[in-house]
Amino acid sequence: xxxxxxxxxxxxxxxxxxxxxxxxxxxxxxxxxxxxxxxxxxxxxxxxxxxxxxxxxxxxxxxxxxxxxxxxxxxxxxxxxxxxxxxxxxxxxxxxxxxxxxxxxxxxx
Numbered sequence: 001x002x003x004x005x006x007x008x009x010x011x012x013x014x015x016x017x018x019x020x021x022x023x024x025x026x027x028x029x030x031x032x033x034x035x036x037x038x039x040x041x042x043x044x045x046x047x048x049x050x051x052x053x054x055x056x057x058x059x060x061x062x063x064x065x066x067x068x069x070x071x072x073x074x075x076x077x078x079x080x081x082x083x084x085x086x087x088x089x090x091x092x093x094x095x096x097x098x099x100x101x102x103x104x105x106x107x108x109x
Contacts, residue, residue, distance in 0.1 A: 001027050003040060003047040007054060008103070020103035021058055036101055037093065055085050057106045062089070062097040070095050 004026050010018040023040035025033045050058075063071050074095060078088065093099065 001025060001045050003043055003045045004032075005050055005054065005058070006032055006034070010105075019057065019106045021054070021061075021099075021106065022103045023099075034103075037089075037099055050085055058104065059085075059088060059092070061104055061106050062092040062099070065097040066092070066095060 002025070004024050006022045006024040006026075008020045008022065010020060022032075022034045023037055025035060025040075025043060025045065027033075063074060066074065074091065077083075077091065081087075083091070
């Protein structure tokens with residue numbers, strides 16, 4: 001078993017492409033069980049590296065939920081601390097961004 005952030009591609013509508021991201025646990029038979037962030041953090045399972053494009057999409061989708069002054073504060077914090085991806089996620093969720101149980105909808109492309 002392993003932890004993963006699962007990406008589910010949505011259909012194109014008006015030339016935009018979106019995806020939903022879920023926290024998940026994947027077993028040896030490739031069955032996916034979605035969960036919330038607290039459950040995901042509690043699991044003591046290996047986590048493969050999250051792709052760079054996925055990291056950018058998730059970070060952008062979460063920062064778009066914040067107010068402008070919070071975005072500036074977050075960007076300054078990132079420059080000062082150079083955090084890992086999961087530390088950034090924790091900080092964004094702490095600042096008020098939401099990753100709902102039904103997933104995080106990415107930005108329009």
